[in-house]
Structure formats: structure tokens, C-alpha cells
Amino acid sequence: MFKIAVLSFLLVLILNSCKSEEITGDLIETEKLSFTIDTLATGLENPWGMAFLPDGRILIAERPGRLRVFALGELRDTPVQGIPEIWDRGQGGLLDVVLHPGYDENGWIYLAYASPRGDGGNTSVSRGRLVGNTFTDVELIFQGEPATGAGQHFGSRIVFDDEGYLFTTIGDRGVMHNAQTLENHNGKVIRLYDDGSVPSDNPFTDVEDAKPEIWSYGHRNIQGMGIHPETRLLWAHEHGPKGGDEINLIQKGLNYGWPEVTFGVNYNGTIITEDTTMVGMEDPVLHWTPSIAPCGMAFVDSDRYPGWDGNMLVGALAGQHIHRVVLEGNQVVHTEYLLEGFARFRDIRQGPDGYIYVLTEAPGLFFRIIPR
Numbered sequence: 001m002f003k004i005a006v007l008s009f010l011l012v013l014i015l016n017s018c019k020s021e022e023i024t025g026d027l028i029e030t031e032k033l034s035f036t037i038d039t040l041a042t043g044l045e046n047p048w049g050m051a052f053l054p055d056g057r058i059l060i061a062e063r064p065g066r067l068r069v070f071a072l073g074e075l076r077d078t079p080v081q082g083i084p085e086i087w088d089r090g091q092g093g094l095l096d097v098v099l100h101p102g103y104d105e106n107g108w109i110y111l112a113y114a115s116p117r118g119d120g121g122n123t124s125v126s127r128g129r130l131v132g133n134t135f136t137d138v139e140l141i142f143q144g145e146p147a148t149g150a151g152q153h154f155g156s157r158i159v160f161d162d163e164g165y166l167f168t169t170i171g172d173r174g175v176m177h178n179a180q181t182l183e184n185h186n187g188k189v190i191r192l193y194d195d196g197s198v199p200s201d202n203p204f205t206d207v208e209d210a211k212p213e214i215w216s217y218g219h220r221n222i223q224g225m226g227i228h229p230e231t232r233l234l235w236a237h238e239h240g241p242k243g244g245d246e247i248n249l250i251q252k253g254l255n256y257g258w259p260e261v262t263f264g265v266n267y268n269g270t271i272i273t274e275d276t277t278m279v280g281m282e283d284p285v286l287h288w289t290p291s292i293a294p295c296g297m298a299f300v301d302s303d304r305y306p307g308w309d310g311n312m313l314v315g316a317l318a319g320q321h322i323h324r325v326v327l328e329g330n331q332v333v334h335t336e337y338l339l340e341g342f343a344r345f346r347d348i349r350q351g352p353d354g355y356i357y358v359l360t361e362a363p364g365l366f367f368r369i370i371p372r
Contacts, residue, residue, distance in 0.1 A: 027372055028338075028339070030324075030336065030338055031307075031336050032306070032307025032308060033305060033306060033307050033308065033371050033372075034371070034372045035369050035370055035371045035372055036370050036372060037339075037367050037368075037369065037370070038367055038368050038369075038370050039365060039366075039367045040070065040073070040075075040357075040366045040367055040368060041060075041070055041074075041075040041365070041366040042363065042364065042365055042366075043075075043364060044060065044062060044068070044075070044359070044361070044364030044365065044366060045062050045063070045064055045066075045361075045364055046062055046063035046064060046093070046346075046361050046364065047060050047061065047062055047063075047346055047347065047359040047360075047361060047364055047366065048061045048062065048063045048093070048094065048095050048096065048346055048347060048359070049061040049095060049096035049097045049098070049112075049157075049347050049359075050097065050347060050349055050357060050359060050366075051097045051098055051099050051109065052099075052349070052351050052352050053099070053130075054103070054104060054352075056071065057069055057070065057071045058070040058071070058351075058357075059080070059097050059109070059130075060075070060097075060359065060366060061094045061095060061096065061097045061111070062079075062093075062094060063088070063092075063093035063094055063095065064086075064088050064093055064094070065083075065086035065088050065093055065094050065113075066079035066080075066094065067079055067080040067083050067094065067097065067111070067135070068080070069133070070366065075366070076133075078133060080130065080133055080134065080135050081133060081134045081135065082128070082134045082135040082136060082138065083111065083113075083128075083135045083138075084111065084113065084115060084124070084126045084138060084140070085115065085116060086113050086114065086115070087113075087114040087115055087116040087121035088114075089114060089121065089151045090150070090151020090152050091151060091152050091153065091154055092113075092114030092121065092123075092151060092154045093113065093114055094111065094113045095111075095112045095113055095114070095123070095154065095155070095156045095157075096110075096111070096112040096156060096157050096158045096168075097109065097110070097111055097112075098110045098112075098158040098159070098160070100127070100160070100194060101160050101164060102164075107129040107130070108127045108128075108129065108194070109127060109128060109129065109130055109135070110125060110126070110127045110158050110166070111125065111126050111127070111128075112124070112125050112155070112156040112157065112158050112168055113125075113126070113156075114154050115140075115143065117143070117147040118147055119149055120147040120148045120149040120150070121147050121148075121149075122143065122144035122145065122146065122147045122148065122154070122170065122173065122185070122186075123144040123154045123155050123156045123168075123169075123170045123185075124140060124142060124143045124144065125140075125141050125142040125158065125166075125168055125192075125196070126138055126139060126140045126141060127139050127141055127194075139195075139196075140196075141192065141195060141196025142168065142190065142192060142196050142213065144170045144185040144186065144190075145184055145185050145211070146184055146186075148173050148174075148175075150173050150174040150175070151174075152171070152173065152174040152221075153170075153171025153172050153173050153174050153186075153220070153221040153239075154170065154171055154173070154221075155168070155169035155170045155171050155221065155222055155223065156168055156169050156170060156171075156222075156223075157169055157222065157223065157224060157225040157236075157297075159225045159226060159227060159234065160194075161227060161232070161234065162227070162232055164193075164194055165191055165192070165193065165194075165199065166191070166192045166193070166194055167189055167190065167191055167192075167215065167225065167234060167250075168189075168190045168192070169188070169189050169190065169219065169222035169223075169225060169236065170185050170186050170187070170188055170190065171186065171187060171219070171220060171221030171222065171238075171239075172186050172187035172219070172220055172221065172258065173186045173187075176220075176258070176259040176272075177259070179217060179218050179219055179220065179258045179259065180217065180218060180255075180258075180259070180260065182204055182207060182209070182210035182211060182214060182217065183209050183210065183211065184211065185211050185213065185214070187217060187218065187219050187220065187258060188211075188213075188214045188215070188216065188217045188219060189214075189215045189216040189217075189219065189222065189225075189236065189250055190213045190214065190215060191213065191214075191215035192213060198212045198213055202214065202215060203215065203252050203253030204253070215250070215252060215253075216250050216251065216252070216253065216254050216255070216256060217255055217256070218254075218255040218256035218257045218258050218260070218281060218282075219236075219238050219248075219256050219258055220238050220239055220240060220241070220258040220259070220262075221238055221239040222236045222237070222238040223237070223238070223239065223294065223295040223296070224236060224237045224238075224294055224295060224296050224297030224314060224315070225237075225250075225297060226297045226298060226299050226312070227299070228299055228310075228327075229299050229300075229301035229310060230301075230310060231330075233249060233250075233330075234249070234250040234251075235247065235248070235249055235250065235297070235299075235312065236248055236250050236297075237294040237297060237314055238256075238258075238294070239291070239293060239294065240262060240263065240264035240287070240288075240289075240291055241262070241264040241265060241266055241267060241272065241291075242264050242265050242266065242267050242269070242290070242291060243263055243264035243265060243288075243289035243290055243291055244262045244263035244264025244265075244287055244288075244289055244291070245264075245287060245288040245289075245291045245292055245293065245294050246263075246284035246285075246286070246287050246288075247284060247285045247286040247287075247294075247312075247314075247325065247332070248282065248284055248285060249285055249330055251282075254282050255280060255281045255282065256281065256282045256284075257278065257281035257282060257283075259272050259273065260273060260275065260278055260281060261273060261275045261276055261277055261278045261281055262276070263276050263284075263287045263289050264289065264291070285330065285331065285332055286325065286332045286335075288319075291318055291319075292314075292316035292317075292318060292319030292321070292323060293316060293317035293318035293319060294314045294315065294316055294317075294319075294323070295315045295316070295317050295345065295346050295347070296314070296315035296345060296346055296347035296348045296349075296359070297312060297313070297314055297315075297348065298312070298313045298348040298349050298350050298356060299311070299312055299313075299350070300312075300313060300350060300356065301350070302350055302354035302355070302356075303354065304354045304355060304371055305356070305369075305371055306371075308324065310327065311324050311325060311326055311327070312324075312325040312327065313325075313338075313348050313356065314348075315345030315346060315347060315348050315358070315360075316344075316345055317344045317345065317346070317361075318344075319337075320340065320341050320342060320343060320344055320345070321337045321338060321339055321340040321341070321342065321345070322337075322338040322339050322345055322348065322358070323335060323336075323337060323338075324336040324337075324338055342360070343360035343361070343362065343363060343365060344360055344361045344362050345358065345359075345360050346359045346360060346361050347359040351368070355368045355369065355370070356368060356369040
């Protein structure tokens with residue numbers, strides 16, 4: 001089944017490449033390889049996430065609330081119908097889209113998005129099935145609490161691990177101390193079964209007043225997350241304030257420090273804390289100061305990119321580049337800036353064909369990296 005799905009995907013991509021055009025004909029030289037950019041679609045509005053269907057179609061989530069379909073080399077004008085109501089506020093909206101690991105058998109597609117509730121809203125996760133151009137069998141499986149009128153720090157990414165657990169993220173929603181209390185979901189990594197029920201071995205299920213869905217806490221705003229292709233460990237990066245963006249290895253029950261420890265300061269330059277490390281709180285594996293505003297993450301395990309194997313690729317919004325991160329074990333040993341000044345990078349994924357696919361905003365582009 002998997003081989004058939006990949007062959008179908010490759011066939012469609014052959015058609016895609018015939019209709020695409022390169023942004024630049026120049027060969028881009030980097031430390032380990034050279035590549036060109038193959039533009040697949042333009043004119044996207046704040047694209048946030050993408051998912052690859054076995055038949056070759058690609059779903060693209062636009063933050064204002066549209067789920068678009070890219071097929072046969074074209075971005076379809078009519079968005080998918082029937083998705084949940086999206087709360088388009090500030091940084092909130094339609095965020096991530098991910099297939100269930102058993103999609104071939106069950107057809108489930110998961111959406112992370114800001115949902116309205118009362119006078120506010122928060123990050124939610126729903127799942128449904130795509131029938132034609134309509135999202136059907138929609139089930140709300142998680143809602144972040146509490147709802148608030150704030151327009152910032154919604155997270156949010158979805159990742160499945162090898163055991164089928166679903167991990168998702170919510171930012172602190174603009175209130176720093178949210179991240180240090182277990183009584184709400186904000187500033188947390190969440191772990192669920194695929195139907196939204198809570199695993200009994202989550203770390204805080206027996207803690208009074210704690211939200212049982214919490215896996216880790218002390219996060220400011222995670223917008224990139226992935227499973228390492230060899231170690232199978234969960235990694236994430238998050239936004240700091242002015243400075244102090246972080247890469248972290250996410251582990252059960254740990255406190256990642258925000259806002260008790262940070263390398264950043266407030267946007268007006270005032271001090272949040274003098275502490276950058278503290279007993280009982282996890283130090284980042286890497287931090288960026290000044291901030292690059294990381295968003296989107298992919299691990300490379302494709303033989304199309306010799307020299308990048310096992311590397312983490314991180315998109316940068318404010319930094320306007322792709323950050324290539326080289327790991328040895330759980331330590332960062334080298335980094336490289338790719339495509340500096342090109343655009344605001346929002347998402348990076350490795351497709352079933354082994355190519356790296358990228359979404360940018362301002363301009364809103366969808367392209368793939370073609371090694372030469």
C-alpha cells in the first residue's frame with residue numbers, strides 16, 4: 001500500500017514539475033550541496049501548514065481560515081468546505097494540518113486552529129475525512145483552556161510519534177505566568193490518544209487541579225516540532241521575546257523554564273529575569289539571540305540531500321532564512337543560514353518523494369528545494 005501511494009504521489013509530482021517555474025535560475029551554493037528553487041504556487045495568504053495525501057494532492061492551511069488543495073500542478077481556487085469555524089484573530093486562525101499515521105486505513109486528517117468560544121477563543125484540534133472537496137465526519141478532540149480574547153501565542157503544531165500518540169502545542173497566549181501553572185493548557189505541550197482521550201501515563205494525571213493532557217510545560221510559543229529520524233525523540237523550537245528563541249528536546253513532565261529563565265528581554269528592552277538557568281528547569285539545546293522567530297521544522301532523512309542527512313531545518317520569520325542545524329546525539333555542533341533574506345519562512349516538510357517543501361509568507365509561496 002505504501003509503495004503504491006508513493007508511486008502515485010511521484011506521478012503527480014512529475015506533472016507538477018512540468019507546470020512549475022523557478023523563482024531564480026541561479027544555482028544556490030551552500031556548505032554541503034547546491035540547489036535551485038522550484039516554485040509550485042504563488043499568491044498564498046499566510047500559509048501555515050501542509051500535508052501530503054497518498055494520491056499526490058497536497059493540503060495547504062492558510063491562517064485566515066482556508067484549507068487549499070494543490071493538485072496537478074495548480075493551487076485550486078475553491079477551498080475545502082466543511083472545516084470547523086476558525087477564529088481569525090491576531091496570530092490565530094487555521095494553523096496546522098497533519099494526516100493520521102494510519103491514514104490509508106482510516107482517512108483521518110487533523111487540524112490545529114484557533115476556535116471561537118464566547119468572547120474569546122483558544123487553540124483546538126479537530127479531525128475529519130476529506131470526501132471530494134468537503135471535510136466530513138468532523139470531530140472536535142481537544143480544546144485549550146481557558147479561552148481568552150488575546151490575539152497572540154496560539155502555537156500550534158501537531159506531531160504523531162511511533163506509538164500513535166498525538167502531540168500538539170499551545171503558546172502562553174500572551175500571559176507569561178500561564179506557562180508555569182498546570183491549571184491551564186497555555187504554554188504547554190499536550191499529549192493525547194488519536195481520538196483526544198488522555199493517556200493514563202501522562203505525567204500530571206494524578207496531580208490535583210492539573211490539566212491531565214499536559215506533557216511538558218514552561219513554553220512560550222512553540223511553532224515547530226518533529227520526531228528525529230534516528231533517535232525517534234521529540235524536538236521543538238519556540239519563540240522567545242526579544243531574543244531567547246530556543247530549540248528543546250521535549251521530554252515527559254519537564255519544565256522548560258519560561259518565564260523564570262530566558263535569554264530574552266521584553267520588547268521594550270526591560271528585564272524579564274536575570275536567570276538563564278535554574279535547577280529543576282531544562283536548558284535549551286540551542287538559543288538564538290537576537291531572535292530569528294523560528295517557525296516550522298523538518299528533519300532530513302532523504303538520500304536526495306547528501307550532507308544534510310539527520311539535520312534539522314528550521315524556518316525563520318523575522319530572520320528570513322532557513323536555519324540548518326547539525327546534531328550529534330542531542331547536541332548542536334554546527335548551524336548554517338540558507339536563503340538569507342529570501343522571505344518569511346512559515347513551514348518546512350519533507351514530502352513522500354524525499355524532496356523538501358517550503359511555505360513562506362510575504363510573499364506567500366509554495367516551493368520545493370531541488371538539489372543539483
